[in-house]
Amino acid sequence: PLENVEFGRIGAQAAKQVILQKIRDAEREQIISDFLDRKEHLVNGVVKRIDRGNAIIESGRVEGFLHRDQMIPRENLRVGDRVRAYLLRIDRGARGPQVVLSRTAPEFVMKLFELEVPEIEEGLLEIKAAARDPGLRAKIAVISHDPRIDPIGTCIGLRGSRVTSVTNEMAGERVDIIHWSAEPAQYVINALAPAEVSSIVVDEDKHSMDVVVDEEQLAMAIGRGGQNVRLASELTGWELNIMSRETAEAKQSTESGHTLALFIEKLDVDAEVAQILVDEGFSTLEEVAYVPLNEMLEIEAFDEDLVNELRTRARNALLTAAIVGEEQVEASAGDLLSLEGMD
Known part of the structure; x- marks a missing residue:
């Protein structure tokens, strides 16, 4: 049989506190897990309290932390204010998981447009990227997957209604909407x-x-x-x-x-030949050595013999440079090994 252990009043109280804390931690983990399962990146909540400039946001059964550096500059949140923010990450520390929110992340503006523009959720439009100077200006790049839809006009909305809603949420931050291109x-x-x-x-x-x-x-x-x-x-x-x-x-x-000076020296050619190479857009020895032969043969002033000679000289110059570089590395390594205490 197990031996009974007598706890004093203080010991029993301490054990009770530990057990209750473990239960609270487990409940918090479950709440956050359920919250993440909803895959909602935008969090709507109410400012519960302000702690050293940081806001604690209550959203349902979850508390999120909106740090001062994740707030839009010059915005002053007060207890009771309704707030919308982006779920930036979950920090897991000794005090349990912490939901970290942001109103300055580029993803925040992308998610706001997803709310305002149903064509994005329908897959007709896509926001490819976003960049922000929080509170002042943002740029988003959009693309349409339906040729009948103008992505910029659709994001702006009738009389600017959609983009205005986003701007208002971001404390007046102006948004430039541009076409994304591959x-x-x-x-x-x-x-x-x-x-x-x-x-x-x-x-x-x-x-x-x-x-x-x-x-x-x-x-x-x-x-x-x-x-x-x-x-x-x-x-x-x-x-x-x-x-x-x-x-x-x-x-x-x-x-x-x-x-020009590089080609004259390394290819051992006169200024006229070097200038032709420069005029044709060549800027490195690698280009002269390895550009497709037919491209160089298109240069009117060059015949096939000259082209082949130039390519050979360029490759030899590159090989010489590589050998010299390798010898310098080996010499440096030898100098290091010769230092006292490097045996």
């Missing part, structure tokens, strides 16, 4: 609206674009405090360098000069 350059052009783009140079390796605009469009393209270009960059995922035509021409001239 073509990166076109996507960036759309994202920089209302500024008009003259030309774009894409650098795939650096995942960046030089965006050229007319002088009178420069301030609009950049935006106040860099807001427009920053949001466009965040929306598209590309690093964007906005510049005037004059700046672009100066940059191109400098880069062309460097490329």
Whole structure:
């Protein structure tokens, strides 16, 4: 038989508290689990209390935490205010799971549009991305899966009713709605609206674009405090360098000069041949070495013998550079091993 253990009054009270706490934790886990099962990313609730600037939001049987840095700047929530927020994540700590809410996340504006635009839930429209400067300005990229539907007009709504509802929920934050495009350059052009783009140079390796605009469009393209270009960059995922035509021409001239000198030295050709390569859009030895043969043969000033010779010289130059680089690495490694204590 089990031995009876005598608890004092204090010990019994402590055991009772531990058991009750475990029960409360289990209940909270179950409530949150049921809440997550509904897959509702927007939470509607009431401010229950304010704690050091953070708001505790009561939504049904769930309490969510809206931290100060997840509130829209300059908005002041009070106890009893009705609030809508995005379910950002569930933090699981020693005090149990905590529902973390946000009103500044880009997903918040996307979910608000899903509420206002039934065509999104029906699969006719899709919001592909969003970027925000909370409380001031947002950009969303939309696409229509039905050619009969204008995605921008549909999101704006009759007399702007739909976009106005979203703006009001976000403390007056202005929303730019643009067409999403699978073509990166076109996507960036759309994202920089209302500024008009003259030309774009894409650098795939650096995942960046030089965006050229007319002088009178420069301030609009950049935006106040860099807001427009920053949001466009965040929306598209590309690093964007906005510049005037004059700046672009100066940059191109400098880069062309460097490329010209590179070709003259590494390919051992005269300035005329090097200039033809630059004029045809070649900017690296790799391009000369490995661009399809038929593309180089389309250059009127080059015959097949010259093309083959240029490709061979370019490949030899690249091979030499690789060997030198490897020797430098080995030499550096040898120097490190020769240091005292590196045996």
